Amino acid sequence: MTRRDPVEGGPVESSDDFGGVPDGMQRLWTPHRMVYIESGQEPERAHCPFCAQPGMNDDEGLIVARGEHAFVLMNLYPYNTGHLLVCPYRHIGTYDLATSQEILEIGTLTQTAMRVITEVMRVDGFNIGMNQGRLAGAGIPDHLHQHIVPRWSLDSNFLPIIAKTKALPQLLGEVRQSLADAWPS
Numbered sequence: 001m002t003r004r005d006p007v008e009g010g011p012v013e014s015s016d017d018f019g020g021v022p023d024g025m026q027r028l029w030t031p032h033r034m035v036y037i038e039s040g041q042e043p044e045r046a047h048c049p050f051c052a053q054p055g056m057n058d059d060e061g062l063i064v065a066r067g068e069h070a071f072v073l074m075n076l077y078p079y080n081t082g083h084l085l086v087c088p089y090r091h092i093g094t095y096d097l098a099t100s101q102e103i104l105e106i107g108t109l110t111q112t113a114m115r116v117i118t119e120v121m122r123v124d125g126f127n128i129g130m131n132q133g134r135l136a137g138a139g140i141p142d143h144l145h146q147h148i149v150p151r152w153s154l155d156s157n158f159l160p161i162i163a164k165t166k167a168l169p170q171l172l173g174e175v176r177q178s179l180a181d182a183w184p185s
């Protein structure tokens with residue numbers, strides 16, 4: 001839901017406008033959101049985080065890797081540690097609107113992300129996919145994004161069940177840094 005400035009009528013930037021897909025779960029930490037709140041910067045297209053984040057530096061924008069047509073970023077609302085998103089730079093809503101160059105690079109970035117995650121974290125599996133349209137579960141339906149969710153055999157703990165809360169063992173910024181460091185240049 002976009003909040004409006006009561007005077008200007010334009011969308012108000014908030015941490016919720018950045019980088020991810022809310023899933024109704026609360027997290028035990030919010031330090032990265034504080035960075036955005038304190039920075040007070042107004043991205044050019046604050047209404048679309050996936051258009052705004054490539055304009056930031058990697059650390060600020062939670063960007064892991066940049067390709068020519070697509071880029072990789074941390075999901076601000078991770079289902080699991082190391083939950084990445086692969087987005088085309090172009091503001092397109094669905095996969096059928098992607099060019100063959102974008103499809104190719106989303107695919108190769110996804111492969112590289114799997115290899116890097118596997119190298120950095122010892123994963124047992126992945127969930128990969130695109131939700132298209134709000135009806136299908138896309139949190140930001142206007143800008144195509146592919147989820148890469150690493151899975152561990154022990155990653156289901158009791159917290160989501162009893163408290164709708166996920167305990168994430170590493171902060172987003174730290175995970176971003178370790179994945180970016182391991183990304184092949």
Ligand SMILES: [Zn+2]
Binds near residue numbers: 048050052142
């Ligand atoms: Zn966009």
